[in-house]
Amino acid sequence: MDFDKLEEHWENVHSKKKENEVSWYQILPHKSIEIIKSLNLNLDSNIIDIGAGESRLVDNLLNMGFKNIDVLDISKSAIDKAKKRLGHKSSRVNWIVCDVNHFVPTKKYDLWHDRAAFHFLKQLDQINNYISLTSHSISENGNMILATFSSDGPQKCSGLEVVRYSKDSIKNEFEEHFKLINHQISNHTTPFNTNQEFIFASFVKK
Numbered sequence: 001m002d003f004d005k006l007e008e009h010w011e012n013v014h015s016k017k018k019e020n021e022v023s024w025y026q027i028l029p030h031k032s033i034e035i036i037k038s039l040n041l042n043l044d045s046n047i048i049d050i051g052a053g054e055s056r057l058v059d060n061l062l063n064m065g066f067k068n069i070d071v072l073d074i075s076k077s078a079i080d081k082a083k084k085r086l087g088h089k090s091s092r093v094n095w096i097v098c099d100v101n102h103f104v105p106t107k108k109y110d111l112w113h114d115r116a117a118f119h120f121l122k123q124l125d126q127i128n129n130y131i132s133l134t135s136h137s138i139s140e141n142g143n144m145i146l147a148t149f150s151s152d153g154p155q156k157c158s159g160l161e162v163v164r165y166s167k168d169s170i171k172n173e174f175e176e177h178f179k180l181i182n183h184q185i186s187n188h189t190t191p192f193n194t195n196q197e198f199i200f201a202s203f204v205k206k
Contacts, residue, residue: 006038011075029057031200032115032145039143046111050100051117053078061141065111072096072103072200101126108139119148119162137175142205146170150185150199170201178203
């Protein structure tokens with residue numbers, strides 16, 4: 001799917017559906033928060049949430065006291081809805097409407113968080129571009145949390161095919177620049193009472 005069609009796809013999803021009408025909806029992104037708390041990051045750390053959509057992770061990061069938060073998504077509708085939800089707090093966040101494939105960071109990140117964006121990249125050049133992007137955009141000894149559908153997870157999400165990963169396959173993709181420090185299998189119950197198995201992989205930049 002080319003960029004224009006991909007952008008149109010996600011604009012349609014976020015403009016036509018309510019927050020709790022998409023499969024990835026979480027009232028509380030508990031697994032991401034649990035991992036982030038375990039990292040004991042400085043509150044001045046530069047953090048980015050990739051492909052965030054309307055995720056409530058940003059709400060929780062603000063409540064935890066983090067001061068330098070970027071939120072990126074290809075859908076302007078998703079970003080606008082998240083801003084509206086946060087109200088005046090939205091001014092404390094740097095919002096980026098962009099396809100991650102075209103993202104050109106202006107800073108180094110101490111934490112790169114991606115729940116369910118990377119696994120949509122199916123073409124080798126897109127995967128390699130993402131790996132290169134993270135290797136250049138994350139600070140030395142910085143952290144990356146990647147959550148993708150596991151080997152036993154769904155083959156599609158929102159009508160699009162995904163790449164499923166195991167501990168070994170996701171480790172192999174990033175091992176040139178990152179060390180895998182932890183991985184966890186997590187079952188997500190969708191608003192439609194179906195289950196999606198994720199793998200949460202935590203890396204540190206070499």
